[in-house]
Amino acid sequence: MSIELIERDGVTAFSIAEACRRLNVSPGAPYRHFADREDLLTAVAIRSFEVLAAHIDQVVGSETDPTERLVRAARAYVEFAAMHPALFEVIYTKDVFLGGNARLAEPVRPIVDAFLIPASEIPGVHGTQASNIAVAAAAVAHGYAAFLPGGTFSDSPDALAIAADDAACATRALIMGRAALTGVPGESAVELAGLPVQTWIEMVSDTER
Numbered sequence: 001m002s003i004e005l006i007e008r009d010g011v012t013a014f015s016i017a018e019a020c021r022r023l024n025v026s027p028g029a030p031y032r033h034f035a036d037r038e039d040l041l042t043a044v045a046i047r048s049f050e051v052l053a054a055h056i057d058q059v060v061g062s063e064t065d066p067t068e069r070l071v072r073a074a075r076a077y078v079e080f081a082a083m084h085p086a087l088f089e090v091i092y093t094k095d096v097f098l099g100g101n102a103r104l105a106e107p108v109r110p111i112v113d114a115f116l117i118p119a120s121e122i123p124g125v126h127g128t129q130a131s132n133i134a135v136a137a138a139a140v141a142h143g144y145a146a147f148l149p150g151g152t153f154s155d156s157p158d159a160l161a162i163a164a165d166d167a168a169c170a171t172r173a174l175i176m177g178r179a180a181l182t183g184v185p186g187e188s189a190v191e192l193a194g195l196p197v198q199t200w201i202e203m204v205s206d207t208e209r
């Protein structure tokens with residue numbers, strides 16, 4: 001029911017009281033399971049990451065080429081956003097994602113790995129360049145995914161395919177031009193789910209060892 005309400009009204013307008021009214025339960029019923037609205041949305045976000053990770057796994061499949069794996073991850077990200085708009089919206093609502101929500105660290109890891117591991121395995125990629133490629137590819141995919149609902153790219157029935165193809169092409173372009181993806185001295189490190197990218201890199205390295 002929570003996801004249905006978010007699909008109808010958007011995450012900003014979502015309220016536990018309305019969910020209770022639609023379910024015909026007492027206003028206090030959800031609080032036996034969730035501390036507050038943020039707690040409930042975090043649970044939805046965890047489920048969202050699980051669905052996203054499963055879809056990326058399905059799209060990447062048994063592909064072994066790291067460039068193609070990264071391209072497929074970007075494509076899968078756009079497809080997920082189109083197929084599950086409510087789940088996509090909840091993931092990035094400021095009530096849940098920002099501020100380093102510690103409960104999201106493990107659920108988000110498979111998505112980080114889906115971009116970071118293939119980026120680090122591209123021949124000739126070294127050090128922080130892998131994280132720069134991974135973050136850039138994820139940002140490109142997110143941009144196409146965010147623009148898609150508004151018909152920015154196309155209002156045709158093939159809009160999803162067009163956006164997914166464009167995200168794939170843009171990811172390939174990023175990889176081809178990776179020499180330009182260098183960090184700027186003095187800038188703060190990028191964070192994902194409240195953890196610096198370097199921390200994710202170390203976690204991935206530990207897992208591989």
